[in-house]
Amino acid sequence: MRIAIDAMGGDHAPDVVVAGALEAAREWSDTKVILIGDASRIEPLIAQAGAKPANLEIRHAAEIIEADDEPVKAVRRKKDASMVVAGRMVHEQEADAMISAGNTGALMTTGLLVVGRIKGIERPALAPMIPSIDGKGMLALDLGANMDATAEQLLQYAIMGSIYRKKVHGIEKPSVGLLNVGTEAMKGNELTKAAFPLLEQAPIHFIGNVESRDVLRGPCDVLVCDGFAGNIMLKSVEGAASVIFSAMKTEFMRNLATKLAALVLKPGLTRFRHSFDYSEHGAAPLLGINGLLLKSHGSSDAKAIKNAVRQARIAVQNDLVKSISTEISNGREL
Amino acid sequence: MRIAIDAMGGDHAPDVVVAGALEAAREWSDTKVILIGDASRIEPLIAQAGAKPANLEIRHAAEIIEADDEPVKAVRRKKDASMVVAGRMVHEQEADAMISAGNTGALMTTGLLVVGRIKGIERPALAPMIPSIDGKGMLALDLGANMDATAEQLLQYAIMGSIYRKKVHGIEKPSVGLLNVGTEAMKGNELTKAAFPLLEQAPIHFIGNVESRDVLRGPCDVLVCDGFAGNIMLKSVEGAASVIFSAMKTEFMRNLATKLAALVLKPGLTRFRHSFDYSEHGAAPLLGINGLLLKSHGSSDAKAIKNAVRQARIAVQNDLVKSISTEISNGREL
Numbered sequence: 001m002r003i004a005i006d007a008m009g010g011d012h013a014p015d016v017v018v019a020g021a022l023e024a025a026r027e028w029s030d031t032k033v034i035l036i037g038d039a040s041r042i043e044p045l046i047a048q049a050g051a052k053p054a055n056l057e058i059r060h061a062a063e064i065i066e067a068d069d070e071p072v073k074a075v076r077r078k079k080d081a082s083m084v085v086a087g088r089m090v091h092e093q094e095a096d097a098m099i100s101a102g103n104t105g106a107l108m109t110t111g112l113l114v115v116g117r118i119k120g121i122e123r124p125a126l127a128p129m130i131p132s133i134d135g136k137g138m139l140a141l142d143l144g145a146n147m148d149a150t151a152e153q154l155l156q157y158a159i160m161g162s163i164y165r166k167k168v169h170g171i172e173k174p175s176v177g178l179l180n181v182g183t184e185a186m187k188g189n190e191l192t193k194a195a196f197p198l199l200e201q202a203p204i205h206f207i208g209n210v211e212s213r214d215v216l217r218g219p220c221d222v223l224v225c226d227g228f229a230g231n232i233m234l235k236s237v238e239g240a241a242s243v244i245f246s247a248m249k250t251e252f253m254r255n256l257a258t259k260l261a262a263l264v265l266k267p268g269l270t271r272f273r274h275s276f277d278y279s280e281h282g283a284a285p286l287l288g289i290n291g292l293l294l295k296s297h298g299s300s301d302a303k304a305i306k307n308a309v310r311q312a313r314i315a316v317q318n319d320l321v322k323s324i325s326t327e328i329s330n331g332r333e334l
Numbered sequence: 335m336r337i338a339i340d341a342m343g344g345d346h347a348p349d350v351v352v353a354g355a356l357e358a359a360r361e362w363s364d365t366k367v368i369l370i371g372d373a374s375r376i377e378p379l380i381a382q383a384g385a386k387p388a389n390l391e392i393r394h395a396a397e398i399i400e401a402d403d404e405p406v407k408a409v410r411r412k413k414d415a416s417m418v419v420a421g422r423m424v425h426e427q428e429a430d431a432m433i434s435a436g437n438t439g440a441l442m443t444t445g446l447l448v449v450g451r452i453k454g455i456e457r458p459a460l461a462p463m464i465p466s467i468d469g470k471g472m473l474a475l476d477l478g479a480n481m482d483a484t485a486e487q488l489l490q491y492a493i494m495g496s497i498y499r500k501k502v503h504g505i506e507k508p509s510v511g512l513l514n515v516g517t518e519a520m521k522g523n524e525l526t527k528a529a530f531p532l533l534e535q536a537p538i539h540f541i542g543n544v545e546s547r548d549v550l551r552g553p554c555d556v557l558v559c560d561g562f563a564g565n566i567m568l569k570s571v572e573g574a575a576s577v578i579f580s581a582m583k584t585e586f587m588r589n590l591a592t593k594l595a596a597l598v599l600k601p602g603l604t605r606f607r608h609s610f611d612y613s614e615h616g617a618a619p620l621l622g623i624n625g626l627l628l629k630s631h632g633s634s635d636a637k638a639i640k641n642a643v644r645q646a647r648i649a650v651q652n653d654l655v656k657s658i659s660t661e662i663s664n665g666r667e668l
Contacts (some may be wrong), residue, residue, distance in 0.1 A: 127585050156533075189560070212565070213569040228522065228523040233546075237571070240578075243467050244606075251606065261599050264591045
């Protein structure tokens with residue numbers, strides 16, 4: 001198996017990406033890990049870390065797509081950017097998967113323009129795991145690839161998300177919920193009302209509408225939404241958590257008694273807070289692309305990069321992309 | 335001034351509604367408070383409370399719209415329901431405003447079918463105050479009257495919300511934000527992208543996109559959104575708050591040390607939690623109706639009902655409805 005890693009993407013690139021790639025190469029000797037990027041920066045990092053594993057390769061790429069680059073323009077113009085080169089390797093089947101912690105929009109553009117869609121997929125979807133209080137998390141899609149969606153596209157998200165949960169997470173019959181403002185069947189806007197009957201009839205385990213109020217309780221394995229509503233939901237939750245935790249901190253610092261009390265409570269609260277940390281929930285697949293692309297969090301550390309390699313391995317071993325492609329062309333029972 | 339109150343609407347009707355109406359009548363002798371509902375239930379409550387103020391009237395209405403009634407059907411069929419009678423009084427200018435803590439959908443239907451829209455308004459909007467960490471709160475609209483909206487409707491929401499904040503809350507130049515997934519001008523879905531330039535050109539103080547992450551920090555005086563996105567946002571925040579507070583409680587109960595620590599911190603945290611309590615932020619006007627309709631929270635207590643009367647008084651004294659009507663027909667500078 002060959003996994004291409006964009007060495008130049010992410011807040012701490014190339015250092016942590018190289019470190020993560022090294023760890024992955026050492027852990028899985030059956031996997032060729034290909035680091036793509038500026039060789040003059042990657043090589044010294046590897047030399048520092050000791051002997052280069054035999055299954056680690058470097059592929060030089062002179063350009064870098066920056067975090068604030070305009071995605072379409074960057075992918076079109078920077079043909080020798082590490083991300084674009086990695087995408088091309090997937091397209092040309094020189095790599096079985098690619099991982100990047102770089103510019104999300106550019107990665108989606110790389111998926112669309114360099115790798116290409118699965119036949120029959122209208123819109124690829126970005127599908128991160130979002131945390132839930134039960135610790136299991138949900139795969140939510142679309143979270144960012146497309147702001148607007150049609151009912152048919154939501155249906156495709158549901159199918160792709162179900163396959164991913166089954167193939168990569170081993171969930172036999174993943175439950176699918178539709179993000180909505182209430183649980184009753186006819187709740188919502190034109191889009192959710194049109195999507196509901198399609199999801200009911202689809203070869204998936206549709207459990208109905210999921211109210212945004214209940215999302216954190218983990219009511220389903222796959223949460224389907226358009227990119228706009230999903231982002232509103234996720235950022236509202238993040239914002240609320242951030243406001244509450246900072247208000248809590250203020251309360252803790254009020255006086256000596258509260259400071260001492262806080263000391264007692266801190267370990268438990270910190271543990272709880274970490275369960276809200278999105279960066280600990282793995283890389284997000286870009287589903288619907290005719291090849292495996294994983295988006296690691298921009299702030300990924302070496303462990304997160306290594307974990308993305310683990311995810312990629314499982315997805316490749318279980319023929320994720322081919323399964324989606326077959327399902328979309330067949331409408332076969334999941 | 336004459337204010338009609340639906341005595342039969344709300345979780346604790348008619349008891350708390352009557353109590354609140356009595357308090358309001360005693361406080362504002364220049365205001366005629368008209369309680370509408372089952373006289374055989376209202377009269378004993380008033381008798382119990384002592385002498386009936388001269389400015390308190392009872393208007394008997396035999397029917398009640400229940401919380402789980404289907405709104406349109408209920409308003410059409412129950413012509414003698416307390417809520418519908420109150421609406422009719424506003425329509426026939428027998429009352430200057432009406433207040434109900436009853437079925438929200440039915441109140442919106444009463445507004446549309448019994449009272450009628452302001453000429454030029456495409457869709458009335460429900461505009462509650464939502465809490466913010468700075469304690470000031472924001473008027474958010476639409477939050478429930480219509481799930482889908484057009485860019486032109488969002489523009490009307492912005493204008494109506496600005497007038498309300500100015501007329502009722504005395505804010506000279508209310509700032510208006512557009513709920514979105516990012517702050518940059520071209521962020522969002524088709525709807526927000528189309529609304530943005532309209533809001534920029536409108537005679538309002540538009541401050542741009544407001545990311546849902548920042549809503550609780552109170553970035554603007556008026557937050558504009560379609561009913562679906564607004565509900566997703568609000569319920570996500572509520573859900574996150576509820577999950578976090580209940581996890582906190584679990585932490586507090588872990589052992590004797592944490593229980594003691596919690597005892598020290600509780601007053602401050604409770605105070606903070608109350609600032610998240612939507613029911614403490616007054617009644618929500620239904621803006622765009624050709625008459626003043628205020629929706630009190632279903633769980634309103636007497637104080638909340640009295641406060642709704644206070645709000646109604648200010649709105650009537652400042653010619654809220656006429657100001658909206660003039661603005662919508664003129665496009666005049668706010």
